[in-house]
Ligand SMILES: Nc1ncnc2c1ncn2[C@@H]1O[C@H](COP(=O)(O)OP(=O)(O)O)[C@@H](O)[C@H]1O
């Protein structure tokens with residue numbers, strides 16, 4: 001597996017309390033990874049450690065398969081575009097001029113990169129306008145253009161939809177899908193799962209500094225949907241047995257859980273009997289009927305709009 005971001009036991013203490021608590025992140029090449037957690041969960045602190053802006057109290061960060069150190073980070077940053085919090089610009093300069101300054105600072109010889117980036121984020125018409133006259137959504141898009149200017153392989157975006165209206169959020173989502181289609185890897189943090197749920201391929205749920213869950217979108221949605229979950233001693237054997245009983249089952253094995261998506265027929269009684277008869281220890285079987293948000297709230301034990 002080729003990981004673009006991988007952390008092992010990553011932690012950050014502020015005055016002895018853990019803002020980030022031994023987090024193992026695994027972001028694969030081509031992922032749109034949703035890094036989700038309430039305000040104060042530790043998302044920004046984690047992201048700052050990924051970029052070597054804050055030193056970890058413990059653990060390691062690997063980018064593109066190589067450990068991040070004070071000296072390696074410069075090489076990595078050439079391949080990364082970032083938006084952390086609201087991007088700032090010279091307000092008396094145009095969007096185009098702002099990007100051109102960044103181009104020169106980043107040592108990008110190709111002048112047409114500015115036009116290309118403006119196009120990609122749909123700001124071509126506005127490039128001659130002073131950024132003072134840009135709406136919040138336009139400024140946010142200009143931030144994307146700046147992050148994309150050097151054609152990075154990886155985008156790290158810290159709550160890029162913050163403060164945008166629903167239309168602006170949809171626009172950013174569409175833009176991210178476009179960017180992802182170019183083979184880039186994206187990590188996007190948000191405190192609102194519903195805002196990014198439609199586009200992410202993988203999700204990590206952070207709560208009080210701990211990564212409560214990390215899974216593919218498929219597994220995550222199944223956990224959220226109507227399903228029966230069996231916690232068993234031998235999940236692979238159990239899945240095999242269920243496959244023999246249920247017609248065209250939709251089964252996922254995740255750790256010691258076997259998750260069976262519910263179809264019209266309720267076979268739950270038969271299934272439990274079959275598992276037990278085959279010496280499988282069924283520690284738990286439960287019907288899960290939660291929406292995505294319900295599931296998130298259940299995991300984090302509170303509301304999401306904090
Ligand atoms: N520089 C700092 N000094 C002390 N505490 C901090 C500092 N930065 C963040 N924190 C604390 O760490 C926790 C996580 O914050 P943060 O990473 O900003 O969360 P998020 O981005 O998920 O909202 C919060 O409790 C916050 O108050």
Ligand SMILES: [Mg+2]
Nearest residue numbers: 043044045159
């Ligand atoms: Mg934050």
